[in-house]
Amino acid sequence: MIPELGQVALCLALAVALVQAIVPLWNPASAALARTAAQGQGLLIAFAFGCLTYAFVTNDFSVQYVAMHSNSALPLHYRVSGVWGGHEGSFLLWCLMLSVWMVAVSVFSSHLPEDMAARVLGVMGVLSAGFLAFMLFTSNPFDRLFPAPPDGRDLNPLLQDPGMVLHPPMLYMGYVGLSVAFSFAVAALLSGRLDAAWARWSRPWTTVAWVFLTVGIALGSGWAYYELGWGGWWFWDPVENASFMPWLVATALIHSLAVTEKRGGFRSWTVLLAIVAFGLSLLGTFLVRSGVLTSVHAFAVDPKRGIFILMLLALFIGGALALYAWRTARIGLGGAFEPVSRESLLLGNNVLLVAAAGTVFLGTLYPLLIDAVGAGKISVGPPYFETVFVPLMAPALFLMGVGPLARWKRASLPELAVRLRWALGVSLALGFLSPLLFGNWSAMVGFGLALAIWIVSTALLTLKKSLRQTRAHYGMVVAHIGVAAFVVGVTLVKGYESEQDAKMKPGEAVELAGYAFRLEEIASVKGPNYAGAQAKFVVSRNGKPVTVMYPERRHYTVQDQVMTEAAIDPGLTRDLYVSLGDPLEGGAWLVKVQHKPFIDWIWGGCLIMALGGLLAASDRRYRFAIRERRAAEAAA
């Protein structure tokens, strides 16, 4: 009965979404109706989501989706996260996230002109209607199975992990959050009012979406690091790229919105970025869900559904681009600026970020293109991405230091040079000297560290004149320092990581980076839905004990899948990483031990970036308008 209620709620939500899509766009005076519709729709979708969760928690295997992705032996928290462990449920999550954003817009849009609020919610209604229709027609999570199987097929063991409980909701919040920037852009194109006010309204939304996207990507990368058991943190896999491209463009968008708000410039470019950013997140959804590319992450794949997502992509983004092409002449140019100015530096940053997104895009879709023209099967791997990506990012990181110190409209190059010479000297000297601390000098590491120090020192320089800055400014400083931490992590991991494969019997030890790993024993373990072997490693350094690590090798019985559960000893300056391989003859086991210096800085850097984003989004400038308006209402 409960699943049918969920089904009915989804159908009603579709009806409400259609009303929300049609009425406000037809008659922009109906903002109140749009708000009510958005909130009602949010309630209906949340209710449907609750119904599916209930089916998972109560092990209702008569629901096909539950039977495919859960099992009575699955622990409760994974039964809850199993809701988004497959295609149908992850789309329901997608819709839920979209409705969360819609409700947020309906609540926090009181400072917008009524017609703008109506149009934004109308565009979001179109998006929501499209996705609800997709779900109901091609991937209904509430389909029943008759007769009901006695037990379910279990959740993919790779997804039975705490990181997976959080990663998809965060990433989807980010993906879908870009729809707000998209809706603002389309609404502005419809009304023809692309001005500084529009940019100010979009900015906090875009920044918050970017924060979620950042955290989501970081969680996914962290998950791959400890769950896939290889110790890699980024594989340039199509699915990873699918989330990375919108991130790059959203980063460009944040910076370009700053120019549009402050100087009225880049308007046409900003609108285009907002459309492209959301377009890329739809493209990402398409790539992940349709299986046109092979990936380590493609868990729920069905080519037939690809057509529908592709149609939505064509409709939404094609429509927006057509509107853009039609209206672009009316957008206007905005304030003029000199070749050396904050505008031009931000433009440089934008061009580099978009070019980087372009190279990722090419690398991701190239195998598909080659295959489609019948020229063979190829795969594009990390060597391509590293070769093209680093040269694009290095100048962007350099510009990051200059931009915030340059004046708007016109900056003086000699003056900039004076302000920056110390930072430049210090970062070059420190950067290229500090690899000596690791006992092994390398130009690559020196360059990376110099860039990181450059970013931090220039970010702090912006505070030299006065510490009384806006929260938005502090947010920028914090986010840039996060980028620096990220660069430090990547540079040192790339430069100094080491690993060793060994055949080990209990009692034997291997040595790596000054640490001795002694295999004490191997015991068998039994979990709720798996059985496996657990090794005990005693790690010591110079004879002093450091830690004890327990890597596992699990066999998940229902899906008959073997999983490596690596043991990680994390630390600020290094991770120790031990994974247990196959058993060999004579009681020996294959073991891989790895030493990863500063790897946690990679995710730490992402979290600092996200923190900076939150700080910036909470700037009072964005709340000011609300208070002003309330005051005006009170006075009237």
Added chain:
Amino acid sequence: MKTIWLPLGFIALIGLLAAGLRLNPREVPSPLIGKPAPHFELPLLHEPDKRFTQRDMLGKVWVLNVWASWCPPCLVEHPVVTELAGSVPVIGLNYKDAREDALPWLKRNGDPYQFSVYDAAGRIAIDYGVYGVPETYVIDQKGVIRYKHIGPLTREVAQTRLRTLVKELDGGG
């Protein structure tokens, strides 16, 4: 000008993605498909003094399945191969294996093969472009390779690809 290339580029992208939907990224084509199966002459696994060459099967549609006792995925596909052997002649190619391991393996798991040929050095595997065991080839009456599957056979592939292809070839020949 710029208003034209933008939608055009977008339409091209959509077209590419739509085309991509009809392709299977996991399918690796073999240059051998449509070519005569490379010649070999090898001793049988069970009877080392008897020899078999692919020419002996001319006039029949048959399946060549590369396997080894050291290969766990071979054990995974074994039930599917056994089912398949009910309707098509399946000949095994025992690859880089030792007789004393291979024979007990067949005894333990059942022997679906009409017979297996024994290639301890893995020499003919190079001619056939074997790059992962197990692999499965369909060879037609004229001795031409018509299909190649890399990795363990699944029921789905055996049903939809192999059996229909064999039926087609049998009907056509």
